[in-house]
Amino acid sequence: DAGITQSPRHKVTETGTPVTLRCHQTENHRYMYWYRQDPGHGLRLIHYSYGVKDTDKGEVSDGYSVSRSKTEDFLLTLESATSSQTSVYFCAISGNQETQYFGPGTRLLVL
């Protein structure tokens, strides 16, 4: 399995608070992605990165920001968490521009 870890694995927070999720890889892959998974919607891309400090929006980026200051870390920030952001968040990495490998996920509950 690809060396991908996500932290925290579970988080409960309150509406209006900022939250940061971390994705860490040990594969030195160039591309990193953040997805969210919700019942009835499948996996949807939030943001992706194609290199250090190079990021772009996915299909559901509103309310989220990302940063990538070094190859191995990709951070997802919920600037002011809302209940609609309760979800399971998956990070993915890709090195060969063909195959993405996913992390174990972070379950976020916004009360």
Add this chain to the structure above:
Amino acid sequence: DAKTTQPPSMDCAEGRAANLPCNHSTISGNEYVYWYRQIHSQGPQYIIHGLKNNETNEMASLIITEDRKSSTLILPHATLRDTAVYYCIVRVPMTTDSWGKLQFGAGTQVVVTP
């Protein structure tokens, strides 16, 4: 990316081959067929992908029809640990305009029974 159609569910007996169909009748010439699976509460797991030719790896085989409008994922000897949702995805190769986004549909829930 081309849309895919999969049956919502299927059962398979342990030790038997599981054949998972996928229809992608609008696929374009440069679009790959990918298969992922997701075991409950885990992240999606890459299985296999192909363009035109049949492919095989340690997990599965991928059979793509000659017209490329459909494909079949074959798990040769299903085990209980193969119980998962299986996703068939078609996508274009990564370019400067397409950064490898995978569009997951509803998939097929496969249940392997003893």
